[in-house]
Amino acid sequence: MLYDSILARSFSKHEQKKMGYGALMGCLFIAFSFSIMLKPHLGRHFLALNLRLFPRASGIKMADIITKKPTPACNWMDWTDFCDIDMNVRIHGESSSVMFASTDMEEHLERNSTWKIKPYARKQDANAMKNTREWSVKAAKSPQKLPQCTQNHSVPAILFSLGGYAGNHFHDFTDVIIPLFITARKFNGEVQFLITDSKSWWVLKYQAILSKLSNYDIIYIDKEAQVLCFPHVIVGLKRDPKELSIDSNNHSFSMKDFKEFLRSSYSLNRGRAMENRGRGRGRKKWEIKPRLLIVARRKTRSFTNTGEIIKMAKKLGFQVIVTEPDANLKKVAETVNSCDVMMGVHGAGLTNIVFLPERSVFIQIVPFGGAEWVSTRFFGEPSKDMELKYLGYDISLKESTLIQQYPKEHVVLRDPVAIQKQGWSAFKSIYFDNQNVKLDINRFRPTLLKALELLHHSS
Template identity: 50%
Template sequence: MQYHDIFARSFSQHDRKRVGYGALVNCLIVVCCLCVVFKSYPGPSYVLRLRMMILEELESVIITDTTRELVRPYVETKERKLVCNTMKRRSDTCQMTGDIRIHGNSSTIFVSTSDTINSSWTIKPYARKGDKGAMQNITSFTIQTIQEQAETMPKCTKTHNVPAVVFSIGGYSGNHFHAFSDTIMPLYTASRKFNREVRFLVADKKPLWASKFQEILDKLSKYEVIDIDHENEVHCFPSMILGLEKDDKKELNTDSIHNFRNFLRSSYSLERSTAIKLTNGSTRKPRLLIVSRKRTRTFTNVKDVVTTARAMGFEVIVTEMSANLKQTSRLVNSCDVMMGVHGAGLTNIVFMPENGVFIQVVPLGNMEWMAKTFYGEPAKGMGLSYLEYKVSKEESTLTDQYPLNHSVFDDPYSIQRQGWEAYRSTYMDKQDVKLDVVRFKETLTKALELLR
C-alpha cells in the first residue's frame, strides 16, 4: 500500500489526528532545518541519514497508526484495516483486520473494505526478498480489496474465529540455518502474541519441513498447519498476517533472543539453562561437542583433536548433526563447549546453555564475514562466549589440490568475482581441515578459562 493512499484515508476519517500528525511532521522539519542552519555543511552522508530519519518518523506516523484506538484485543475490534509494508530490505508484509477471505488455489486474499475504489497488492511471503535465487520459486499472493456487500466477494466455505499467518517455506528453507533465520525465528515473533490461538497457512510446503519442526509449531499454534497451495476452499478469518518480518541487519536473531531460547527449551523439554561453572573443586568434566561433517569441510584428524581435548580434561562427543531436532537439541544442550567448521550444523547453537562456549573453525577463502555474521554475532547475542579459529594455509586440504602460489590462496577475491558457484565449489565443497592440534590447544585452553 502506498503512503499517500493510507494518508488519504486517514485524512477523511480522523480530522483530529490529522492536525496532530501535521504538527509532528512540521516540528521534525523545523528541527532538522535548524540543525542544518547552525552547523557547517556536513556532507552527503549526513544529509542521507537526515532524510532517512524523517522518512522513518513519517512511516511511524502514517503507517503504523491506522486504527482508531488500538488498545482493545484483536478479537474485539470491528474496524477494517489493511497495512502493507514493502519498505523493508528483507521482507514484505501485510496485516489485515476485518472480513478476510483466502482462496488457496488462486493464491488470492480478498479484503472487504468501505472504499469505493478497489485496489490490489502482490506479496511473496518469504523473508529474503533481495535474493533472486531464493525468491524465484516463492508463491506470489495477490491481495484484492473489494467493496462491502460486493457480489465479487467469494463465499466462505470454511470460517475460522482465530487469526491466520500466511508464509512460505520455499526458498532456502531446506537449509538448517535458513530454516531458523528466515522462517522459524520470524514466525515466533509474528505468532507468539496469539498464545497458540492462530492458524498457520503454509505455501510451497516441503514434506519433511513440518515434521522436522513439529514441536516448535505445536508450541506456537494448537491447530494443524494448512497447506494453502492445495486448498480449493475459501477460508475466512477475522485477521491475517501475510509474510514474516525479518531483521534487516542481523541473521539468526529475533527481537528477544533470550525469550526465544527459553521458548526452545520449553518446546524440547531441555534441562540446562546455563553451562558448567568450573571451580577448583569441580569433579564433573566440561563436555565438548565436536560437530562432524562427512562430505565437505570435515576434520581429517579428528582423533588427534579428541586425544588432545581429553588430555586437557574434556569429556568429548563427536557426532554429525541429526535432522531429528528432539535428539539434537538435547545433545547440544547437554554440552558446555561446541566446536565445528563453518556450516549449517552450527545453527544448533540455539540449543546451547547460556554461558557456554562456541568455537567456530573458519576455513580459507575470506569467510570471516560470513562466519561473524551468520554465527559469531548471533552467538554473542545468545549469551554464549565466542571463539574463532582461523585455519592456516597448512591446515587446509586445498594445498593438496593447488600449488602454494595459486590465486586460491593469494587472491580469494579473484575466485569470488567468478560468482557464487565458483566460490562454493572451491572453498566450501572441496576444502577439508586438518587442525594443528598444538595451535588449536590454545583455543581449547581459552574455552576452559571462559568456563571458570
C-alpha cells in the same frame, strides 16, 4: 498603498478598527465552516498522496490515520514483506488470493486495490524468491463483491512459505522459525498456520516447535479449493535484518526468550553451562569435566584428523562427544544442550548453537579463503545475542586440504580476494564445497585453553 489611502478618506480610525475586527471574525468563521465540510474529502486526498509519495513507509496503517478503523498494514522492508489485515478476510488457495472488503478508502482503492507478496522472509535474495509462490492481497469496496465463505474460522491466521531455502538448517531458523516466533508469539497458540510451498517432511521435523506456537492442525493452503474465512490474517512473516537474531529494541522479547521457548519445546533441562551435571561425592563445579561437542561433517569442510583433536581435548580435561546433526531434531537438541563447548567448521550444522545453555563457549572454525565475513555474520555475532562466549579460529593455509589440490602459486591459494570478485558461486564452490580441515593441534590448543578459562570465569 492605494487601497490604504482610499480607506482612510472614507472612514474614521474608530470605524476602520471596527470593520477590521468584523472582517477577521468573518474570515475565521468561513474557514472553520469549510474545514468541517471538506475534512473527510481532504483527508482521503492527503492520505492517498502520502501513500503515493512514500509507498514503502514501514508501519503505515492506511485508513487508520483518518478513520481509526481496521485496514491492511502492508510493510515493504528491504529484507521481508508482510501484510497484517485485521478484518474479515477470505482466502482461496488455488488462486493464491487473500481478499477483504474496505469502504474506508474508496478513492485509494481505485488506484491500488491489489498488493503482491511472496511470504518468505528473505526478499533481497532473488534465488530464494524464485522458489516462493506469489500471493495477491486484494481489496474490494464492499463485502458483496467477495466470494462466499465455505469454511469459517474463529481465530487469526498466519500465511507463510516453505519455499526459498527452507530445508537448509540455517535458513530454516533464520528465514522461517525465528520470524514465525516473532509473528505468532502474541497469539499464545490461538492462531492458524497456513503453509504455502508446503513440505510435509519439514513440518514433521519441526513439529515440536510448530505445535508450541499454534494449537491447530496446519492447513496446506496451495490446493485448497474452498474459500476460508478468518477474522484476522497476516500474510508473510516479520523479521529483523540481522541473521539468526531478534532485535529486542523492536519487540518485547529477545533471543534469550526464543532459547527459553526452544528449551520448553524440547524439554531441555540445562539453562546455563556447567549446571545440572550431577557433581556427586561432594565435587565442586570446577572439578566437573566440561563436555565438548565436535560437530562432524561428511562431505565437505570436515575434520580429517578428528582422532588427534579428541586426544588433545581429553588431555586438557574435556569429555568429548562427536556427532553429525541429523533430522531427529529432538535428539540433536538434547545432545547440544548437554554440552558446555561446541566447535565445528562453518556450516549449517552450527545453527544448533540455539540449543546450547547460556554462557557456553562456541568455537567456529573459519575455512581458509577469506570467509571471516560470512562466518561472523551468520554465527559469530548472533551467538553473542544468545549469551554465548564466542571464539573464532581462522585456519592457516597449511591446515587446509586445498594445498593438496592446487599448485603453490595458484590464485586460489595466493589471492582468495580475486576469487571473491568472481562472485559468490565461484567463491563457494572452492572454499566451501571443496575444502576440508586438518587442524594443527599445537596451533589450536590455546583456543581450547581459552574456552576452559571462559567457562570457569562464567560459572
